[in-house]
Amino acid sequence: MAATFFGEVVVKAPCRAGTEEEEEEEEAGRRETPEDREVRRQLARKREVRLLRRQTKTSLEVSLLEKYPCSKFIIAIGNNAVAFLSSFVMNSGVWEEVGCAKLWNEWCRTVDTTHLSPSESFCVFYHLKSNPLVFGSCPRRNMQVTILTCRHVTDYKTSESTGSLPSPFLKALKTQNFKDTACCSLLEQPNIIHDLPAAVLSYCQVWKIPAILYLCYTEVMTLDLITVEAFKPILSSRSLKGLAKNIPQGTEILKKLMTTNEIQSNIYT
Amino acid sequence: MSFFQPAVSVGNVGQLAIDLIISTLNMRKIGYFYTDCLVPIVGNNPYATEEDNSTELSTNAEVYSLPSKKLVALQLRSIFIKYKSKSFCEKLLSWVQSSGCAKVIVLSSTHSYQRNDLQLRSTPFRYLLTPSVQKNVQSKIQSLNWQEMEKSPCIPQMDDSEFCVRVPGGGITKTLYDESCSKEIQMVVLLKFVSEGDNIPDALGLVEYLNEWLQIIKPCSVNPATSALPWKIPSSWRLLFGSGLPPALF
Numbered sequence: 001m002a003a004t005f006f007g008e009v010v011v012k013a014p015c016r017a018g019t020e021e022e023e024e025e026e027e028a029g030r031r032e033t034p035e036d037r038e039v040r041r042q043l044a045r046k047r048e049v050r051l052l053r054r055q056t057k058t059s060l061e062v063s064l065l066e067k068y069p070c071s072k073f074i075i076a077i078g079n080n081a082v083a084f085l086s087s088f089v090m091n092s093g094v095w096e097e098v099g100c101a102k103l104w105n106e107w108c109r110t111v112d113t114t115h116l117s118p119s120e121s122f123c124v125f126y127h128l129k130s131n132p133l134v135f136g137s138c139p140r141r142n143m144q145v146t147i148l149t150c151r152h153v154t155d156y157k158t159s160e161s162t163g164s165l166p167s168p169f170l171k172a173l174k175t176q177n178f179k180d181t182a183c184c185s186l187l188e189q190p191n192i193i194h195d196l197p198a199a200v201l202s203y204c205q206v207w208k209i210p211a212i213l214y215l216c217y218t219e220v221m222t223l224d225l226i227t228v229e230a231f232k233p234i235l236s237s238r239s240l241k242g243l244a245k246n247i248p249q250g251t252e253i254l255k256k257l258m259t260t261n262e263i264q265s266n267i268y269t
Numbered sequence: 270m271s272f273f274q275p276a277v278s279v280g281n282v283g284q285l286a287i288d289l290i291i292s293t294l295n296m297r298k299i300g301y302f303y304t305d306c307l308v309p310i311v312g313n314n315p316y317a318t319e320e321d322n323s324t325e326l327s328t329n330a331e332v333y334s335l336p337s338k339k340l341v342a343l344q345l346r347s348i349f350i351k352y353k354s355k356s357f358c359e360k361l362l363s364w365v366q367s368s369g370c371a372k373v374i375v376l377s378s379t380h381s382y383q384r385n386d387l388q389l390r391s392t393p394f395r396y397l398l399t400p401s402v403q404k405n406v407q408s409k410i411q412s413l414n415w416q417e418m419e420k421s422p423c424i425p426q427m428d429d430s431e432f433c434v435r436v437p438g439g440g441i442t443k444t445l446y447d448e449s450c451s452k453e454i455q456m457v458v459l460l461k462f463v464s465e466g467d468n469i470p471d472a473l474g475l476v477e478y479l480n481e482w483l484q485i486i487k488p489c490s491v492n493p494a495t496s497a498l499p500w501k502i503p504s505s506w507r508l509l510f511g512s513g514l515p516p517a518l519f
Contacts, residue, residue: 192312
């Protein structure tokens, strides 16, 4: 039980600073047997992220960027960002699958990895065969990273009410070494990002790699045409320049993707 | 050189206090702790004062310094990943030892609802010193008439339990303290009994408590009656309780 500042007494309220678990961990640590430690080690091994060749499922013997050094590394996280990249960027040129990341944790729901829609969670790496700029043979220090993802508009902190914001809208965060201008305004304090996009940006900031995150705040977190189209201003940025050649075709591909997804999500089938 | 750091603890009071110190003293960022022990977060400069300095990216663990006062501060901005807090403490303390810091000052907090009757009637501030802390620091602290953190039953449910130092809700405070005792690191822990809520006054209280000892900032007013110290609230403390409300609500 805990008493809070505002006078209420609550049972089992999680501490904002996340400290309850640490006390349990300490106690558990004292009671831990060698068998417990072994179970924990096996669980940690099961949760490791592994990079594989997609078709053969064998491990990549060197890191992906060593095998395919590139100057532009583009990451889309989430169904809308992935749909944008698939429809507008990967519709031109020949993109070859070079690997995938396999991971498991207690929250994974993906089982079948051969027939994926953008709404299922998985990770596949592609490289552009025809263009040496993307996954080409440039040394890593000239590499630029672009990350695309979405967040719900209620995550955005502003002095107005979030209901009055014209969503979806784009915001950007860039590392110190990213010298180009973003094609939208930067994310203002006190807003922050966490999880995978934050992990990638942190890595790039610390190791001085130019990187930019384009974040779309939207009301719809499922696959949505308007949300995906909100990423369009990025097509004219230096990050994606020359990669998106056929925008009308991209719109068609996107519409087909929407229809396929709608059929899959019909609760009556 | 003195090394300040927060414990991620109840009400995030230690972290808020470190924010106040970095912001008020205008400390400069000198590096990062790049670690997989904390949840990744990024955002723009939390201490921005104008357009020019508002677009520097900040991560979850950064180090700031003020060479003129020989101060170095680590700020932690997110929570620990399960089972990784001990490993973080070990790596941190081994870095502290190798970098030659004279003493480590940990700012922390502990659950106020776990106070006993005596604690309820006394000041909410407490301190802890590791045995290696220099005699002059010990006597200075004793001269301030501060209250040392009392020992409590190690296993509260047992009547005949042994007594030990416990910091419920203090996150890594106890681990840091125990490790520093065994590694003979000079560590001073300053903490306050708090409940979660609006913890800005608690953070201000904690930095004032620290300032009684270290005098890191001096009062700016000539009149001793208005003794408020000029702590600078960081720009990132806006909207702590969420966005604005829709007018239609009313």
